[in-house]
Amino acid sequence: MKSAYVIKRILYSIFVFAVVITLNFFIPRIGVDDPAERYYPPQGNMSQIEYEIIKQVTRQQYGFHVSTWQQYLNYLKGLSRGDLGTSFRPGSPAVIDLILERLPWTLVLSVSTMLIGLTIGVLFGVVAAVKRGRWQDTMLLNASTVMVALPSFFVALILSFYLGFELGVFPAYTDSTMVSSFTWTWESIARVAENAALPVMSMVVGSIISYAQGTRNAVIAVTNEDFVLTAKAKGLKQGTIRYKHILRNSMLPIVTSLGMSISGLIGGQVVIEQVFNWNGMGTLFLAANNSNDYPLMMGIMLLLSGFTIFAILVTDLVYVLLDPRVTVGDKR
Amino acid sequence: MSKTHRPDGDTLYVGSVQTAFPSAYMPWLSREGIAPTIAGMLYDSLFIYDEDSGNYLPSIGKEWCYVDQDGQPIVTEDGSIDYARLEQIYGDPKHQYLAVKVILHDGITWSDGETLTAEDVYYSFDIATNNTLSNHAGALAWTSDLRHSYTNGVLTRQGIFTYDHGALEQGYEIAEEDRDIVIYFHVNKVLGSVTPLFTSVLILPEHIWKPVVSVENQLNSTSPNEEILYRYRHPVGSGPWVLDTEESGSQQIILHRRKDYHRTQADGSPLITIDTVKYVLYQEINVAIYALLKGHIDVLDNSVSSNYLRLFENNPDIFVSNAPGQFIQTLVFNLNPVASERNPMRDLLQNRDFRKAMALAINQEELIRNVLDGAGLPASAGLMSAALEDFYNPAADSLPTDYDLRITEANRILDSIAPQRDSDGYRLLGERRISFAILGSPGEQDLISFLQIQFQKIGIEVKYGAKGTQPESTYLYPSRFDLTLHGVIFSLSNVDIMYPAHFQTLGRTSNYGRLVHEELNEAIQEMRFTLDLNAKYDLIKKIQPMIASEYYKVPLYTSNVISVARTDRFRGWQVVRGATVLNGESLENLEKTKEGR
Numbered sequence: 001m002k003s004a005y006v007i008k009r010i011l012y013s014i015f016v017f018a019v020v021i022t023l024n025f026f027i028p029r030i031g032v033d034d035p036a037e038r039y040y041p042p043q044g045n046m047s048q049i050e051y052e053i054i055k056q057v058t059r060q061q062y063g064f065h066v067s068t069w070q071q072y073l074n075y076l077k078g079l080s081r082g083d084l085g086t087s088f089r090p091g092s093p094a095v096i097d098l099i100l101e102r103l104p105w106t107l108v109l110s111v112s113t114m115l116i117g118l119t120i121g122v123l124f125g126v127v128a129a130v131k132r133g134r135w136q137d138t139m140l141l142n143a144s145t146v147m148v149a150l151p152s153f154f155v156a157l158i159l160s161f162y163l164g165f166e167l168g169v170f171p172a173y174t175d176s177t178m179v180s181s182f183t184w185t186w187e188s189i190a191r192v193a194e195n196a197a198l199p200v201m202s203m204v205v206g207s208i209i210s211y212a213q214g215t216r217n218a219v220i221a222v223t224n225e226d227f228v229l230t231a232k233a234k235g236l237k238q239g240t241i242r243y244k245h246i247l248r249n250s251m252l253p254i255v256t257s258l259g260m261s262i263s264g265l266i267g268g269q270v271v272i273e274q275v276f277n278w279n280g281m282g283t284l285f286l287a288a289n290n291s292n293d294y295p296l297m298m299g300i301m302l303l304l305s306g307f308t309i310f311a312i313l314v315t316d317l318v319y320v321l322l323d324p325r326v327t328v329g330d331k332r
Numbered sequence: 333m334s335k336t337h338r339p340d341g342d343t344l345y346v347g348s349v350q351t352a353f354p355s356a357y358m359p360w361l362s363r364e365g366i367a368p369t370i371a372g373m374l375y376d377s378l379f380i381y382d383e384d385s386g387n388y389l390p391s392i393g394k395e396w397c398y399v400d401q402d403g404q405p406i407v408t409e410d411g412s413i414d415y416a417r418l419e420q421i422y423g424d425p426k427h428q429y430l431a432v433k434v435i436l437h438d439g440i441t442w443s444d445g446e447t448l449t450a451e452d453v454y455y456s457f458d459i460a461t462n463n464t465l466s467n468h469a470g471a472l473a474w475t476s477d478l479r480h481s482y483t484n485g486v487l488t489r490q491g492i493f494t495y496d497h498g499a500l501e502q503g504y505e506i507a508e509e510d511r512d513i514v515i516y517f518h519v520n521k522v523l524g525s526v527t528p529l530f531t532s533v534l535i536l537p538e539h540i541w542k543p544v545v546s547v548e549n550q551l552n553s554t555s556p557n558e559e560i561l562y563r564y565r566h567p568v569g570s571g572p573w574v575l576d577t578e579e580s581g582s583q584q585i586i587l588h589r590r591k592d593y594h595r596t597q598a599d600g601s602p603l604i605t606i607d608t609v610k611y612v613l614y615q616e617i618n619v620a621i622y623a624l625l626k627g628h629i630d631v632l633d634n635s636v637s638s639n640y641l642r643l644f645e646n647n648p649d650i651f652v653s654n655a656p657g658q659f660i661q662t663l664v665f666n667l668n669p670v671a672s673e674r675n676p677m678r679d680l681l682q683n684r685d686f687r688k689a690m691a692l693a694i695n696q697e698e699l700i701r702n703v704l705d706g707a708g709l710p711a712s713a714g715l716m717s718a719a720l721e722d723f724y725n726p727a728a729d730s731l732p733t734d735y736d737l738r739i740t741e742a743n744r745i746l747d748s749i750a751p752q753r754d755s756d757g758y759r760l761l762g763e764r765r766i767s768f769a770i771l772g773s774p775g776e777q778d779l780i781s782f783l784q785i786q787f788q789k790i791g792i793e794v795k796y797g798a799k800g801t802q803p804e805s806t807y808l809y810p811s812r813f814d815l816t817l818h819g820v821i822f823s824l825s826n827v828d829i830m831y832p833a834h835f836q837t838l839g840r841t842s843n844y845g846r847l848v849h850e851e852l853n854e855a856i857q858e859m860r861f862t863l864d865l866n867a868k869y870d871l872i873k874k875i876q877p878m879i880a881s882e883y884y885k886v887p888l889y890t891s892n893v894i895s896v897a898r899t900d901r902f903r904g905w906q907v908v909r910g911a912t913v914l915n916g917e918s919l920e921n922l923e924k925t926k927e928g929r
Contacts, residue, residue: 061552061553061554062554086554086555089354089355089356090354090355090356090357090358090361090367090564091355091356091358091361091556091561091564091565092552092553092554092555092556093355093356101582157616157618157619160619160622161622165622165623165626172619172622172623172626172628173614173619173623174583176581176583176584176612176613177579177581177583177584178583179581179582179583180579180580180581180582180583180584273615274615274616275615275616275619276619277583277613277614277615277616277619279582279583283351283352283615284352286351287351287352289801290351291364292801292802
């Protein structure tokens with residue numbers, strides 16, 4: 001039963017990815033009369049004939065000179081070879097190279113944020129649930145309210161200004177030589193950690209509260225289940241009930257939350273990256289959007305959606321491991 | 333205390349707010365963000381145009397002149413251009429082109445030590461016009477007045493001549509000792525033809541590019557081979573700076589001064605004394621400004637909003653450059669939409685008196701006070717800066733200056749066109765309130781809000797319309813708008829191109845409202861093709877009242893360019909019209925302070 005479910009989920013994911021590839025190709029082309037004009041808007045005193053010549057050459061260079069369907073087939077062929085195309089940037093760098101240059105730096109922030117957020121958040125959540133109605137719980141609820149009201153760029157700016165510029169505890173923004181001079185030495189790694197401190201701090205507060213809230217609610221819900229009452233009636237130790245029965249069964253919503261976080265790992269945080277000059281995927285996408293570099297936009301979108309689909313698939317499969325009822329429900 | 337690096341040594345630290353720094357420095361590919369600035373520091377053009385004097389200052393080129401068919405200079409006794417003779421010679425329709433002679437500085441070297449010659453100049457212009465070797469819209473635009481063309485990779489009309497490229501055959505004699513410094517061009521018979529050739533085309537080293545560029549490996553290919561990529565990333569230019577390719581990257585750009593740069597100060601001392609400039613990338617303007625205030629950088633490359641001015645008050649280490657701007661912000665009427673985009677409301681905009689009434693309701697002083705915090709100047713209705721004394725025509729400003737009078741006059745006009753008003757005081761067209769959307773960006777909402785208040789006084793409602801990321805193709809070219817905001821800049825160097833683009837040509841040009849005006853067209857054509865500079869000035873003066881009286885592009889203001897620098901490490905910052913404080917003049921005047929040493 002489980003293997004049938006797994007195969008079905010995989011096939012479904014492949015179907016969704018195919019749809020994404022198609023949309024990813026066609027959406028940037030909606031409302032644009034001539035894709036070449038995105039690259040070369042009419043300029044100066046160039047005559048119409050010269051402009052047409054240059055557009056024709058541009059179309060040929062970027063493969064726009066054939067029909068849209070042929071372009072789509074060419075795009076699929078390219079994808080099958082792992083070729084995401086070339087960017088409109090000077091020097092026509094390959095999209096995949098630009099992405100690979102930024103991705104590790106985004107992962108530094110997002111993975112650190114996720115790990116710290118998950119660890120501390122789950123702990124806080126459990127504590128708040130156990131101490132339900134007491135100050136620990138109230139503090140979490142209040143913190144949640146405040147964090148919902150505070151935009152992340154505001155938190156980032158405050159941290160940059162006070163902990164960075166004023167107190168000098170951490171760099172207010174990323175050292176411009178951090179990326180170019182990075183080597184796999186402890187000194188270099190420590191420098192990255194120092195520069196990542198404020199960006200991670202800006203993101204991790206929200207992350208902790210989000211995980212803590214999810215954990216708290218799940219733990220409280222499970223605490224009220226009959227099997228916990230039964231365990232208590234059987235005279236099991238408090239610790240056993242808490243960790244073996246309550247916490248394990250509270251994990252499903254946390255796994256969902258984690259799955260969604262994983263899918264967001266590679267997207268980057270535009271605002272945080274902007275404030276701290278972090279060389280990540282978020283600002284790469286912003287730059288692509290600002291310069292109408294849609295081969296690059298398409299490449300990033302495809303990677304993001306592919307990763308999201310993959311993360312959701314993994315989450316679903318982990319569900320099966322954690323909760324056998326999932327397959328039963330699916331069968332029905 | 334701060335963990336962030338603070339400036340030290342002789343390096344000028346420049347903050348630049350961008351989304352990313354470029355990794356390729358082939359100047360013709362560098363069109364966005366900071367790339368053109370850096371390209372302009374690494375490479376030189378033939379001349380530098382001085383907007384104030386209208387002269388071409390030496391760069392690679394030392395001097396230039398128009399010449400007759402035998403290559404003899406057409407100059408007066410004092411060496412200036414003899415426009416009367418120029419017109420006498422080239423006014424003859426049998427001559428299809430103007431001939432121009434350029435003499436280069438002797439002994440200029442590229443940053444790799446090779447000598448720059450006339451052949452480098454020939455190569456640069458030649459490859460720009462040859463589509464089989466390069467594909468640059470920009471370069472083609474700049475060279476479109478050069479009468480040198482290729483068809484499918486075959487030179488079909490030669491318009492550049494050097495000692496090695498047919499000068500003698502064309503009748504231009506070049507002495508053997510001048511072979512490396514003399515070059516002739518054939519350009520269209522328009523005085524402005526030389527401007528883009530002289531000032532926009534950055535000259536490339538032939539010895540670097542010729543060996544690697546071919547039909548198979550074009551400049552600007554989407555799949556440049558390794559050799560071309562290497563050259564993109566390791567630029568060799570003739571400009572005053574060289575790129576530190578080891579230290580520069582996506583977060584910083586480091587430039588070192590060339591000790592052997594050919595241009596010097598008048599006393600022969602180096603043109604620039606700063607040894608190194610380090611551009612640091614910031615992606616958020618508030619962080620960049622705070623970094624400046626805290627002394628992490630010496631200057632900010634970007635202009636800043638007037639909202640920030642209060643931050644810099646009473647700070648003795650901050651120099652604020654509040655330079656007069658060149659861009660005139662205008663309100664553009666869609667006065668002649670294509671048939672499918674016409675409607676009764678837009679038909680009102682076809683009425684010149686209606687447009688005049690709206691122009692009367694605009695109070696530039698109030699807009700400058702409220703929208704720009706006072707950092708701006710009123711603009712002439714002829715859309716020419718009053719600083720351009722040779723051809724600015726104050727007669728274009730014929731509307732009364734007293735604002736109460738203007739409102740009275742505007743209401744009088746509108747009472748004859750649309751006298752009925754609704755309960756809120758807005759005028760009616762039939763049963764409908766007269767209401768227009770002004771296309772703008774989110775940053776222009778403030779301006780539109782103040783225009784809203786001003787037009788309310790004459791019973792016209794205006795609203796903000798988001799123009800989105802592709803306004804040209806979405807709204808402006810298809811005539812799908814009522815009014816829009818548009819910054820314009822006209823000067824002697826660009827009127828030959830810009831007047832037709834703004835007021836004459838229909839289609840995909842800046843004539844968004846599709847003005848058709850025969851008399852104005854004729855005046856523009858006459859202005860473009862006269863070879864007499866004084867006559868050109870007179871025609872530009874004549875055109876300004878014609879533009880003003882159409883009330884098609886109505887001026888709102890000229891905003892100042894506000895920028896900031898620190899004075900504790902470097903002094904000598906220069907305020908230059910239309911530029912930020914980090915301009916060429918500043919770089920030539922900066923010196924370390926005692927504290928900075």
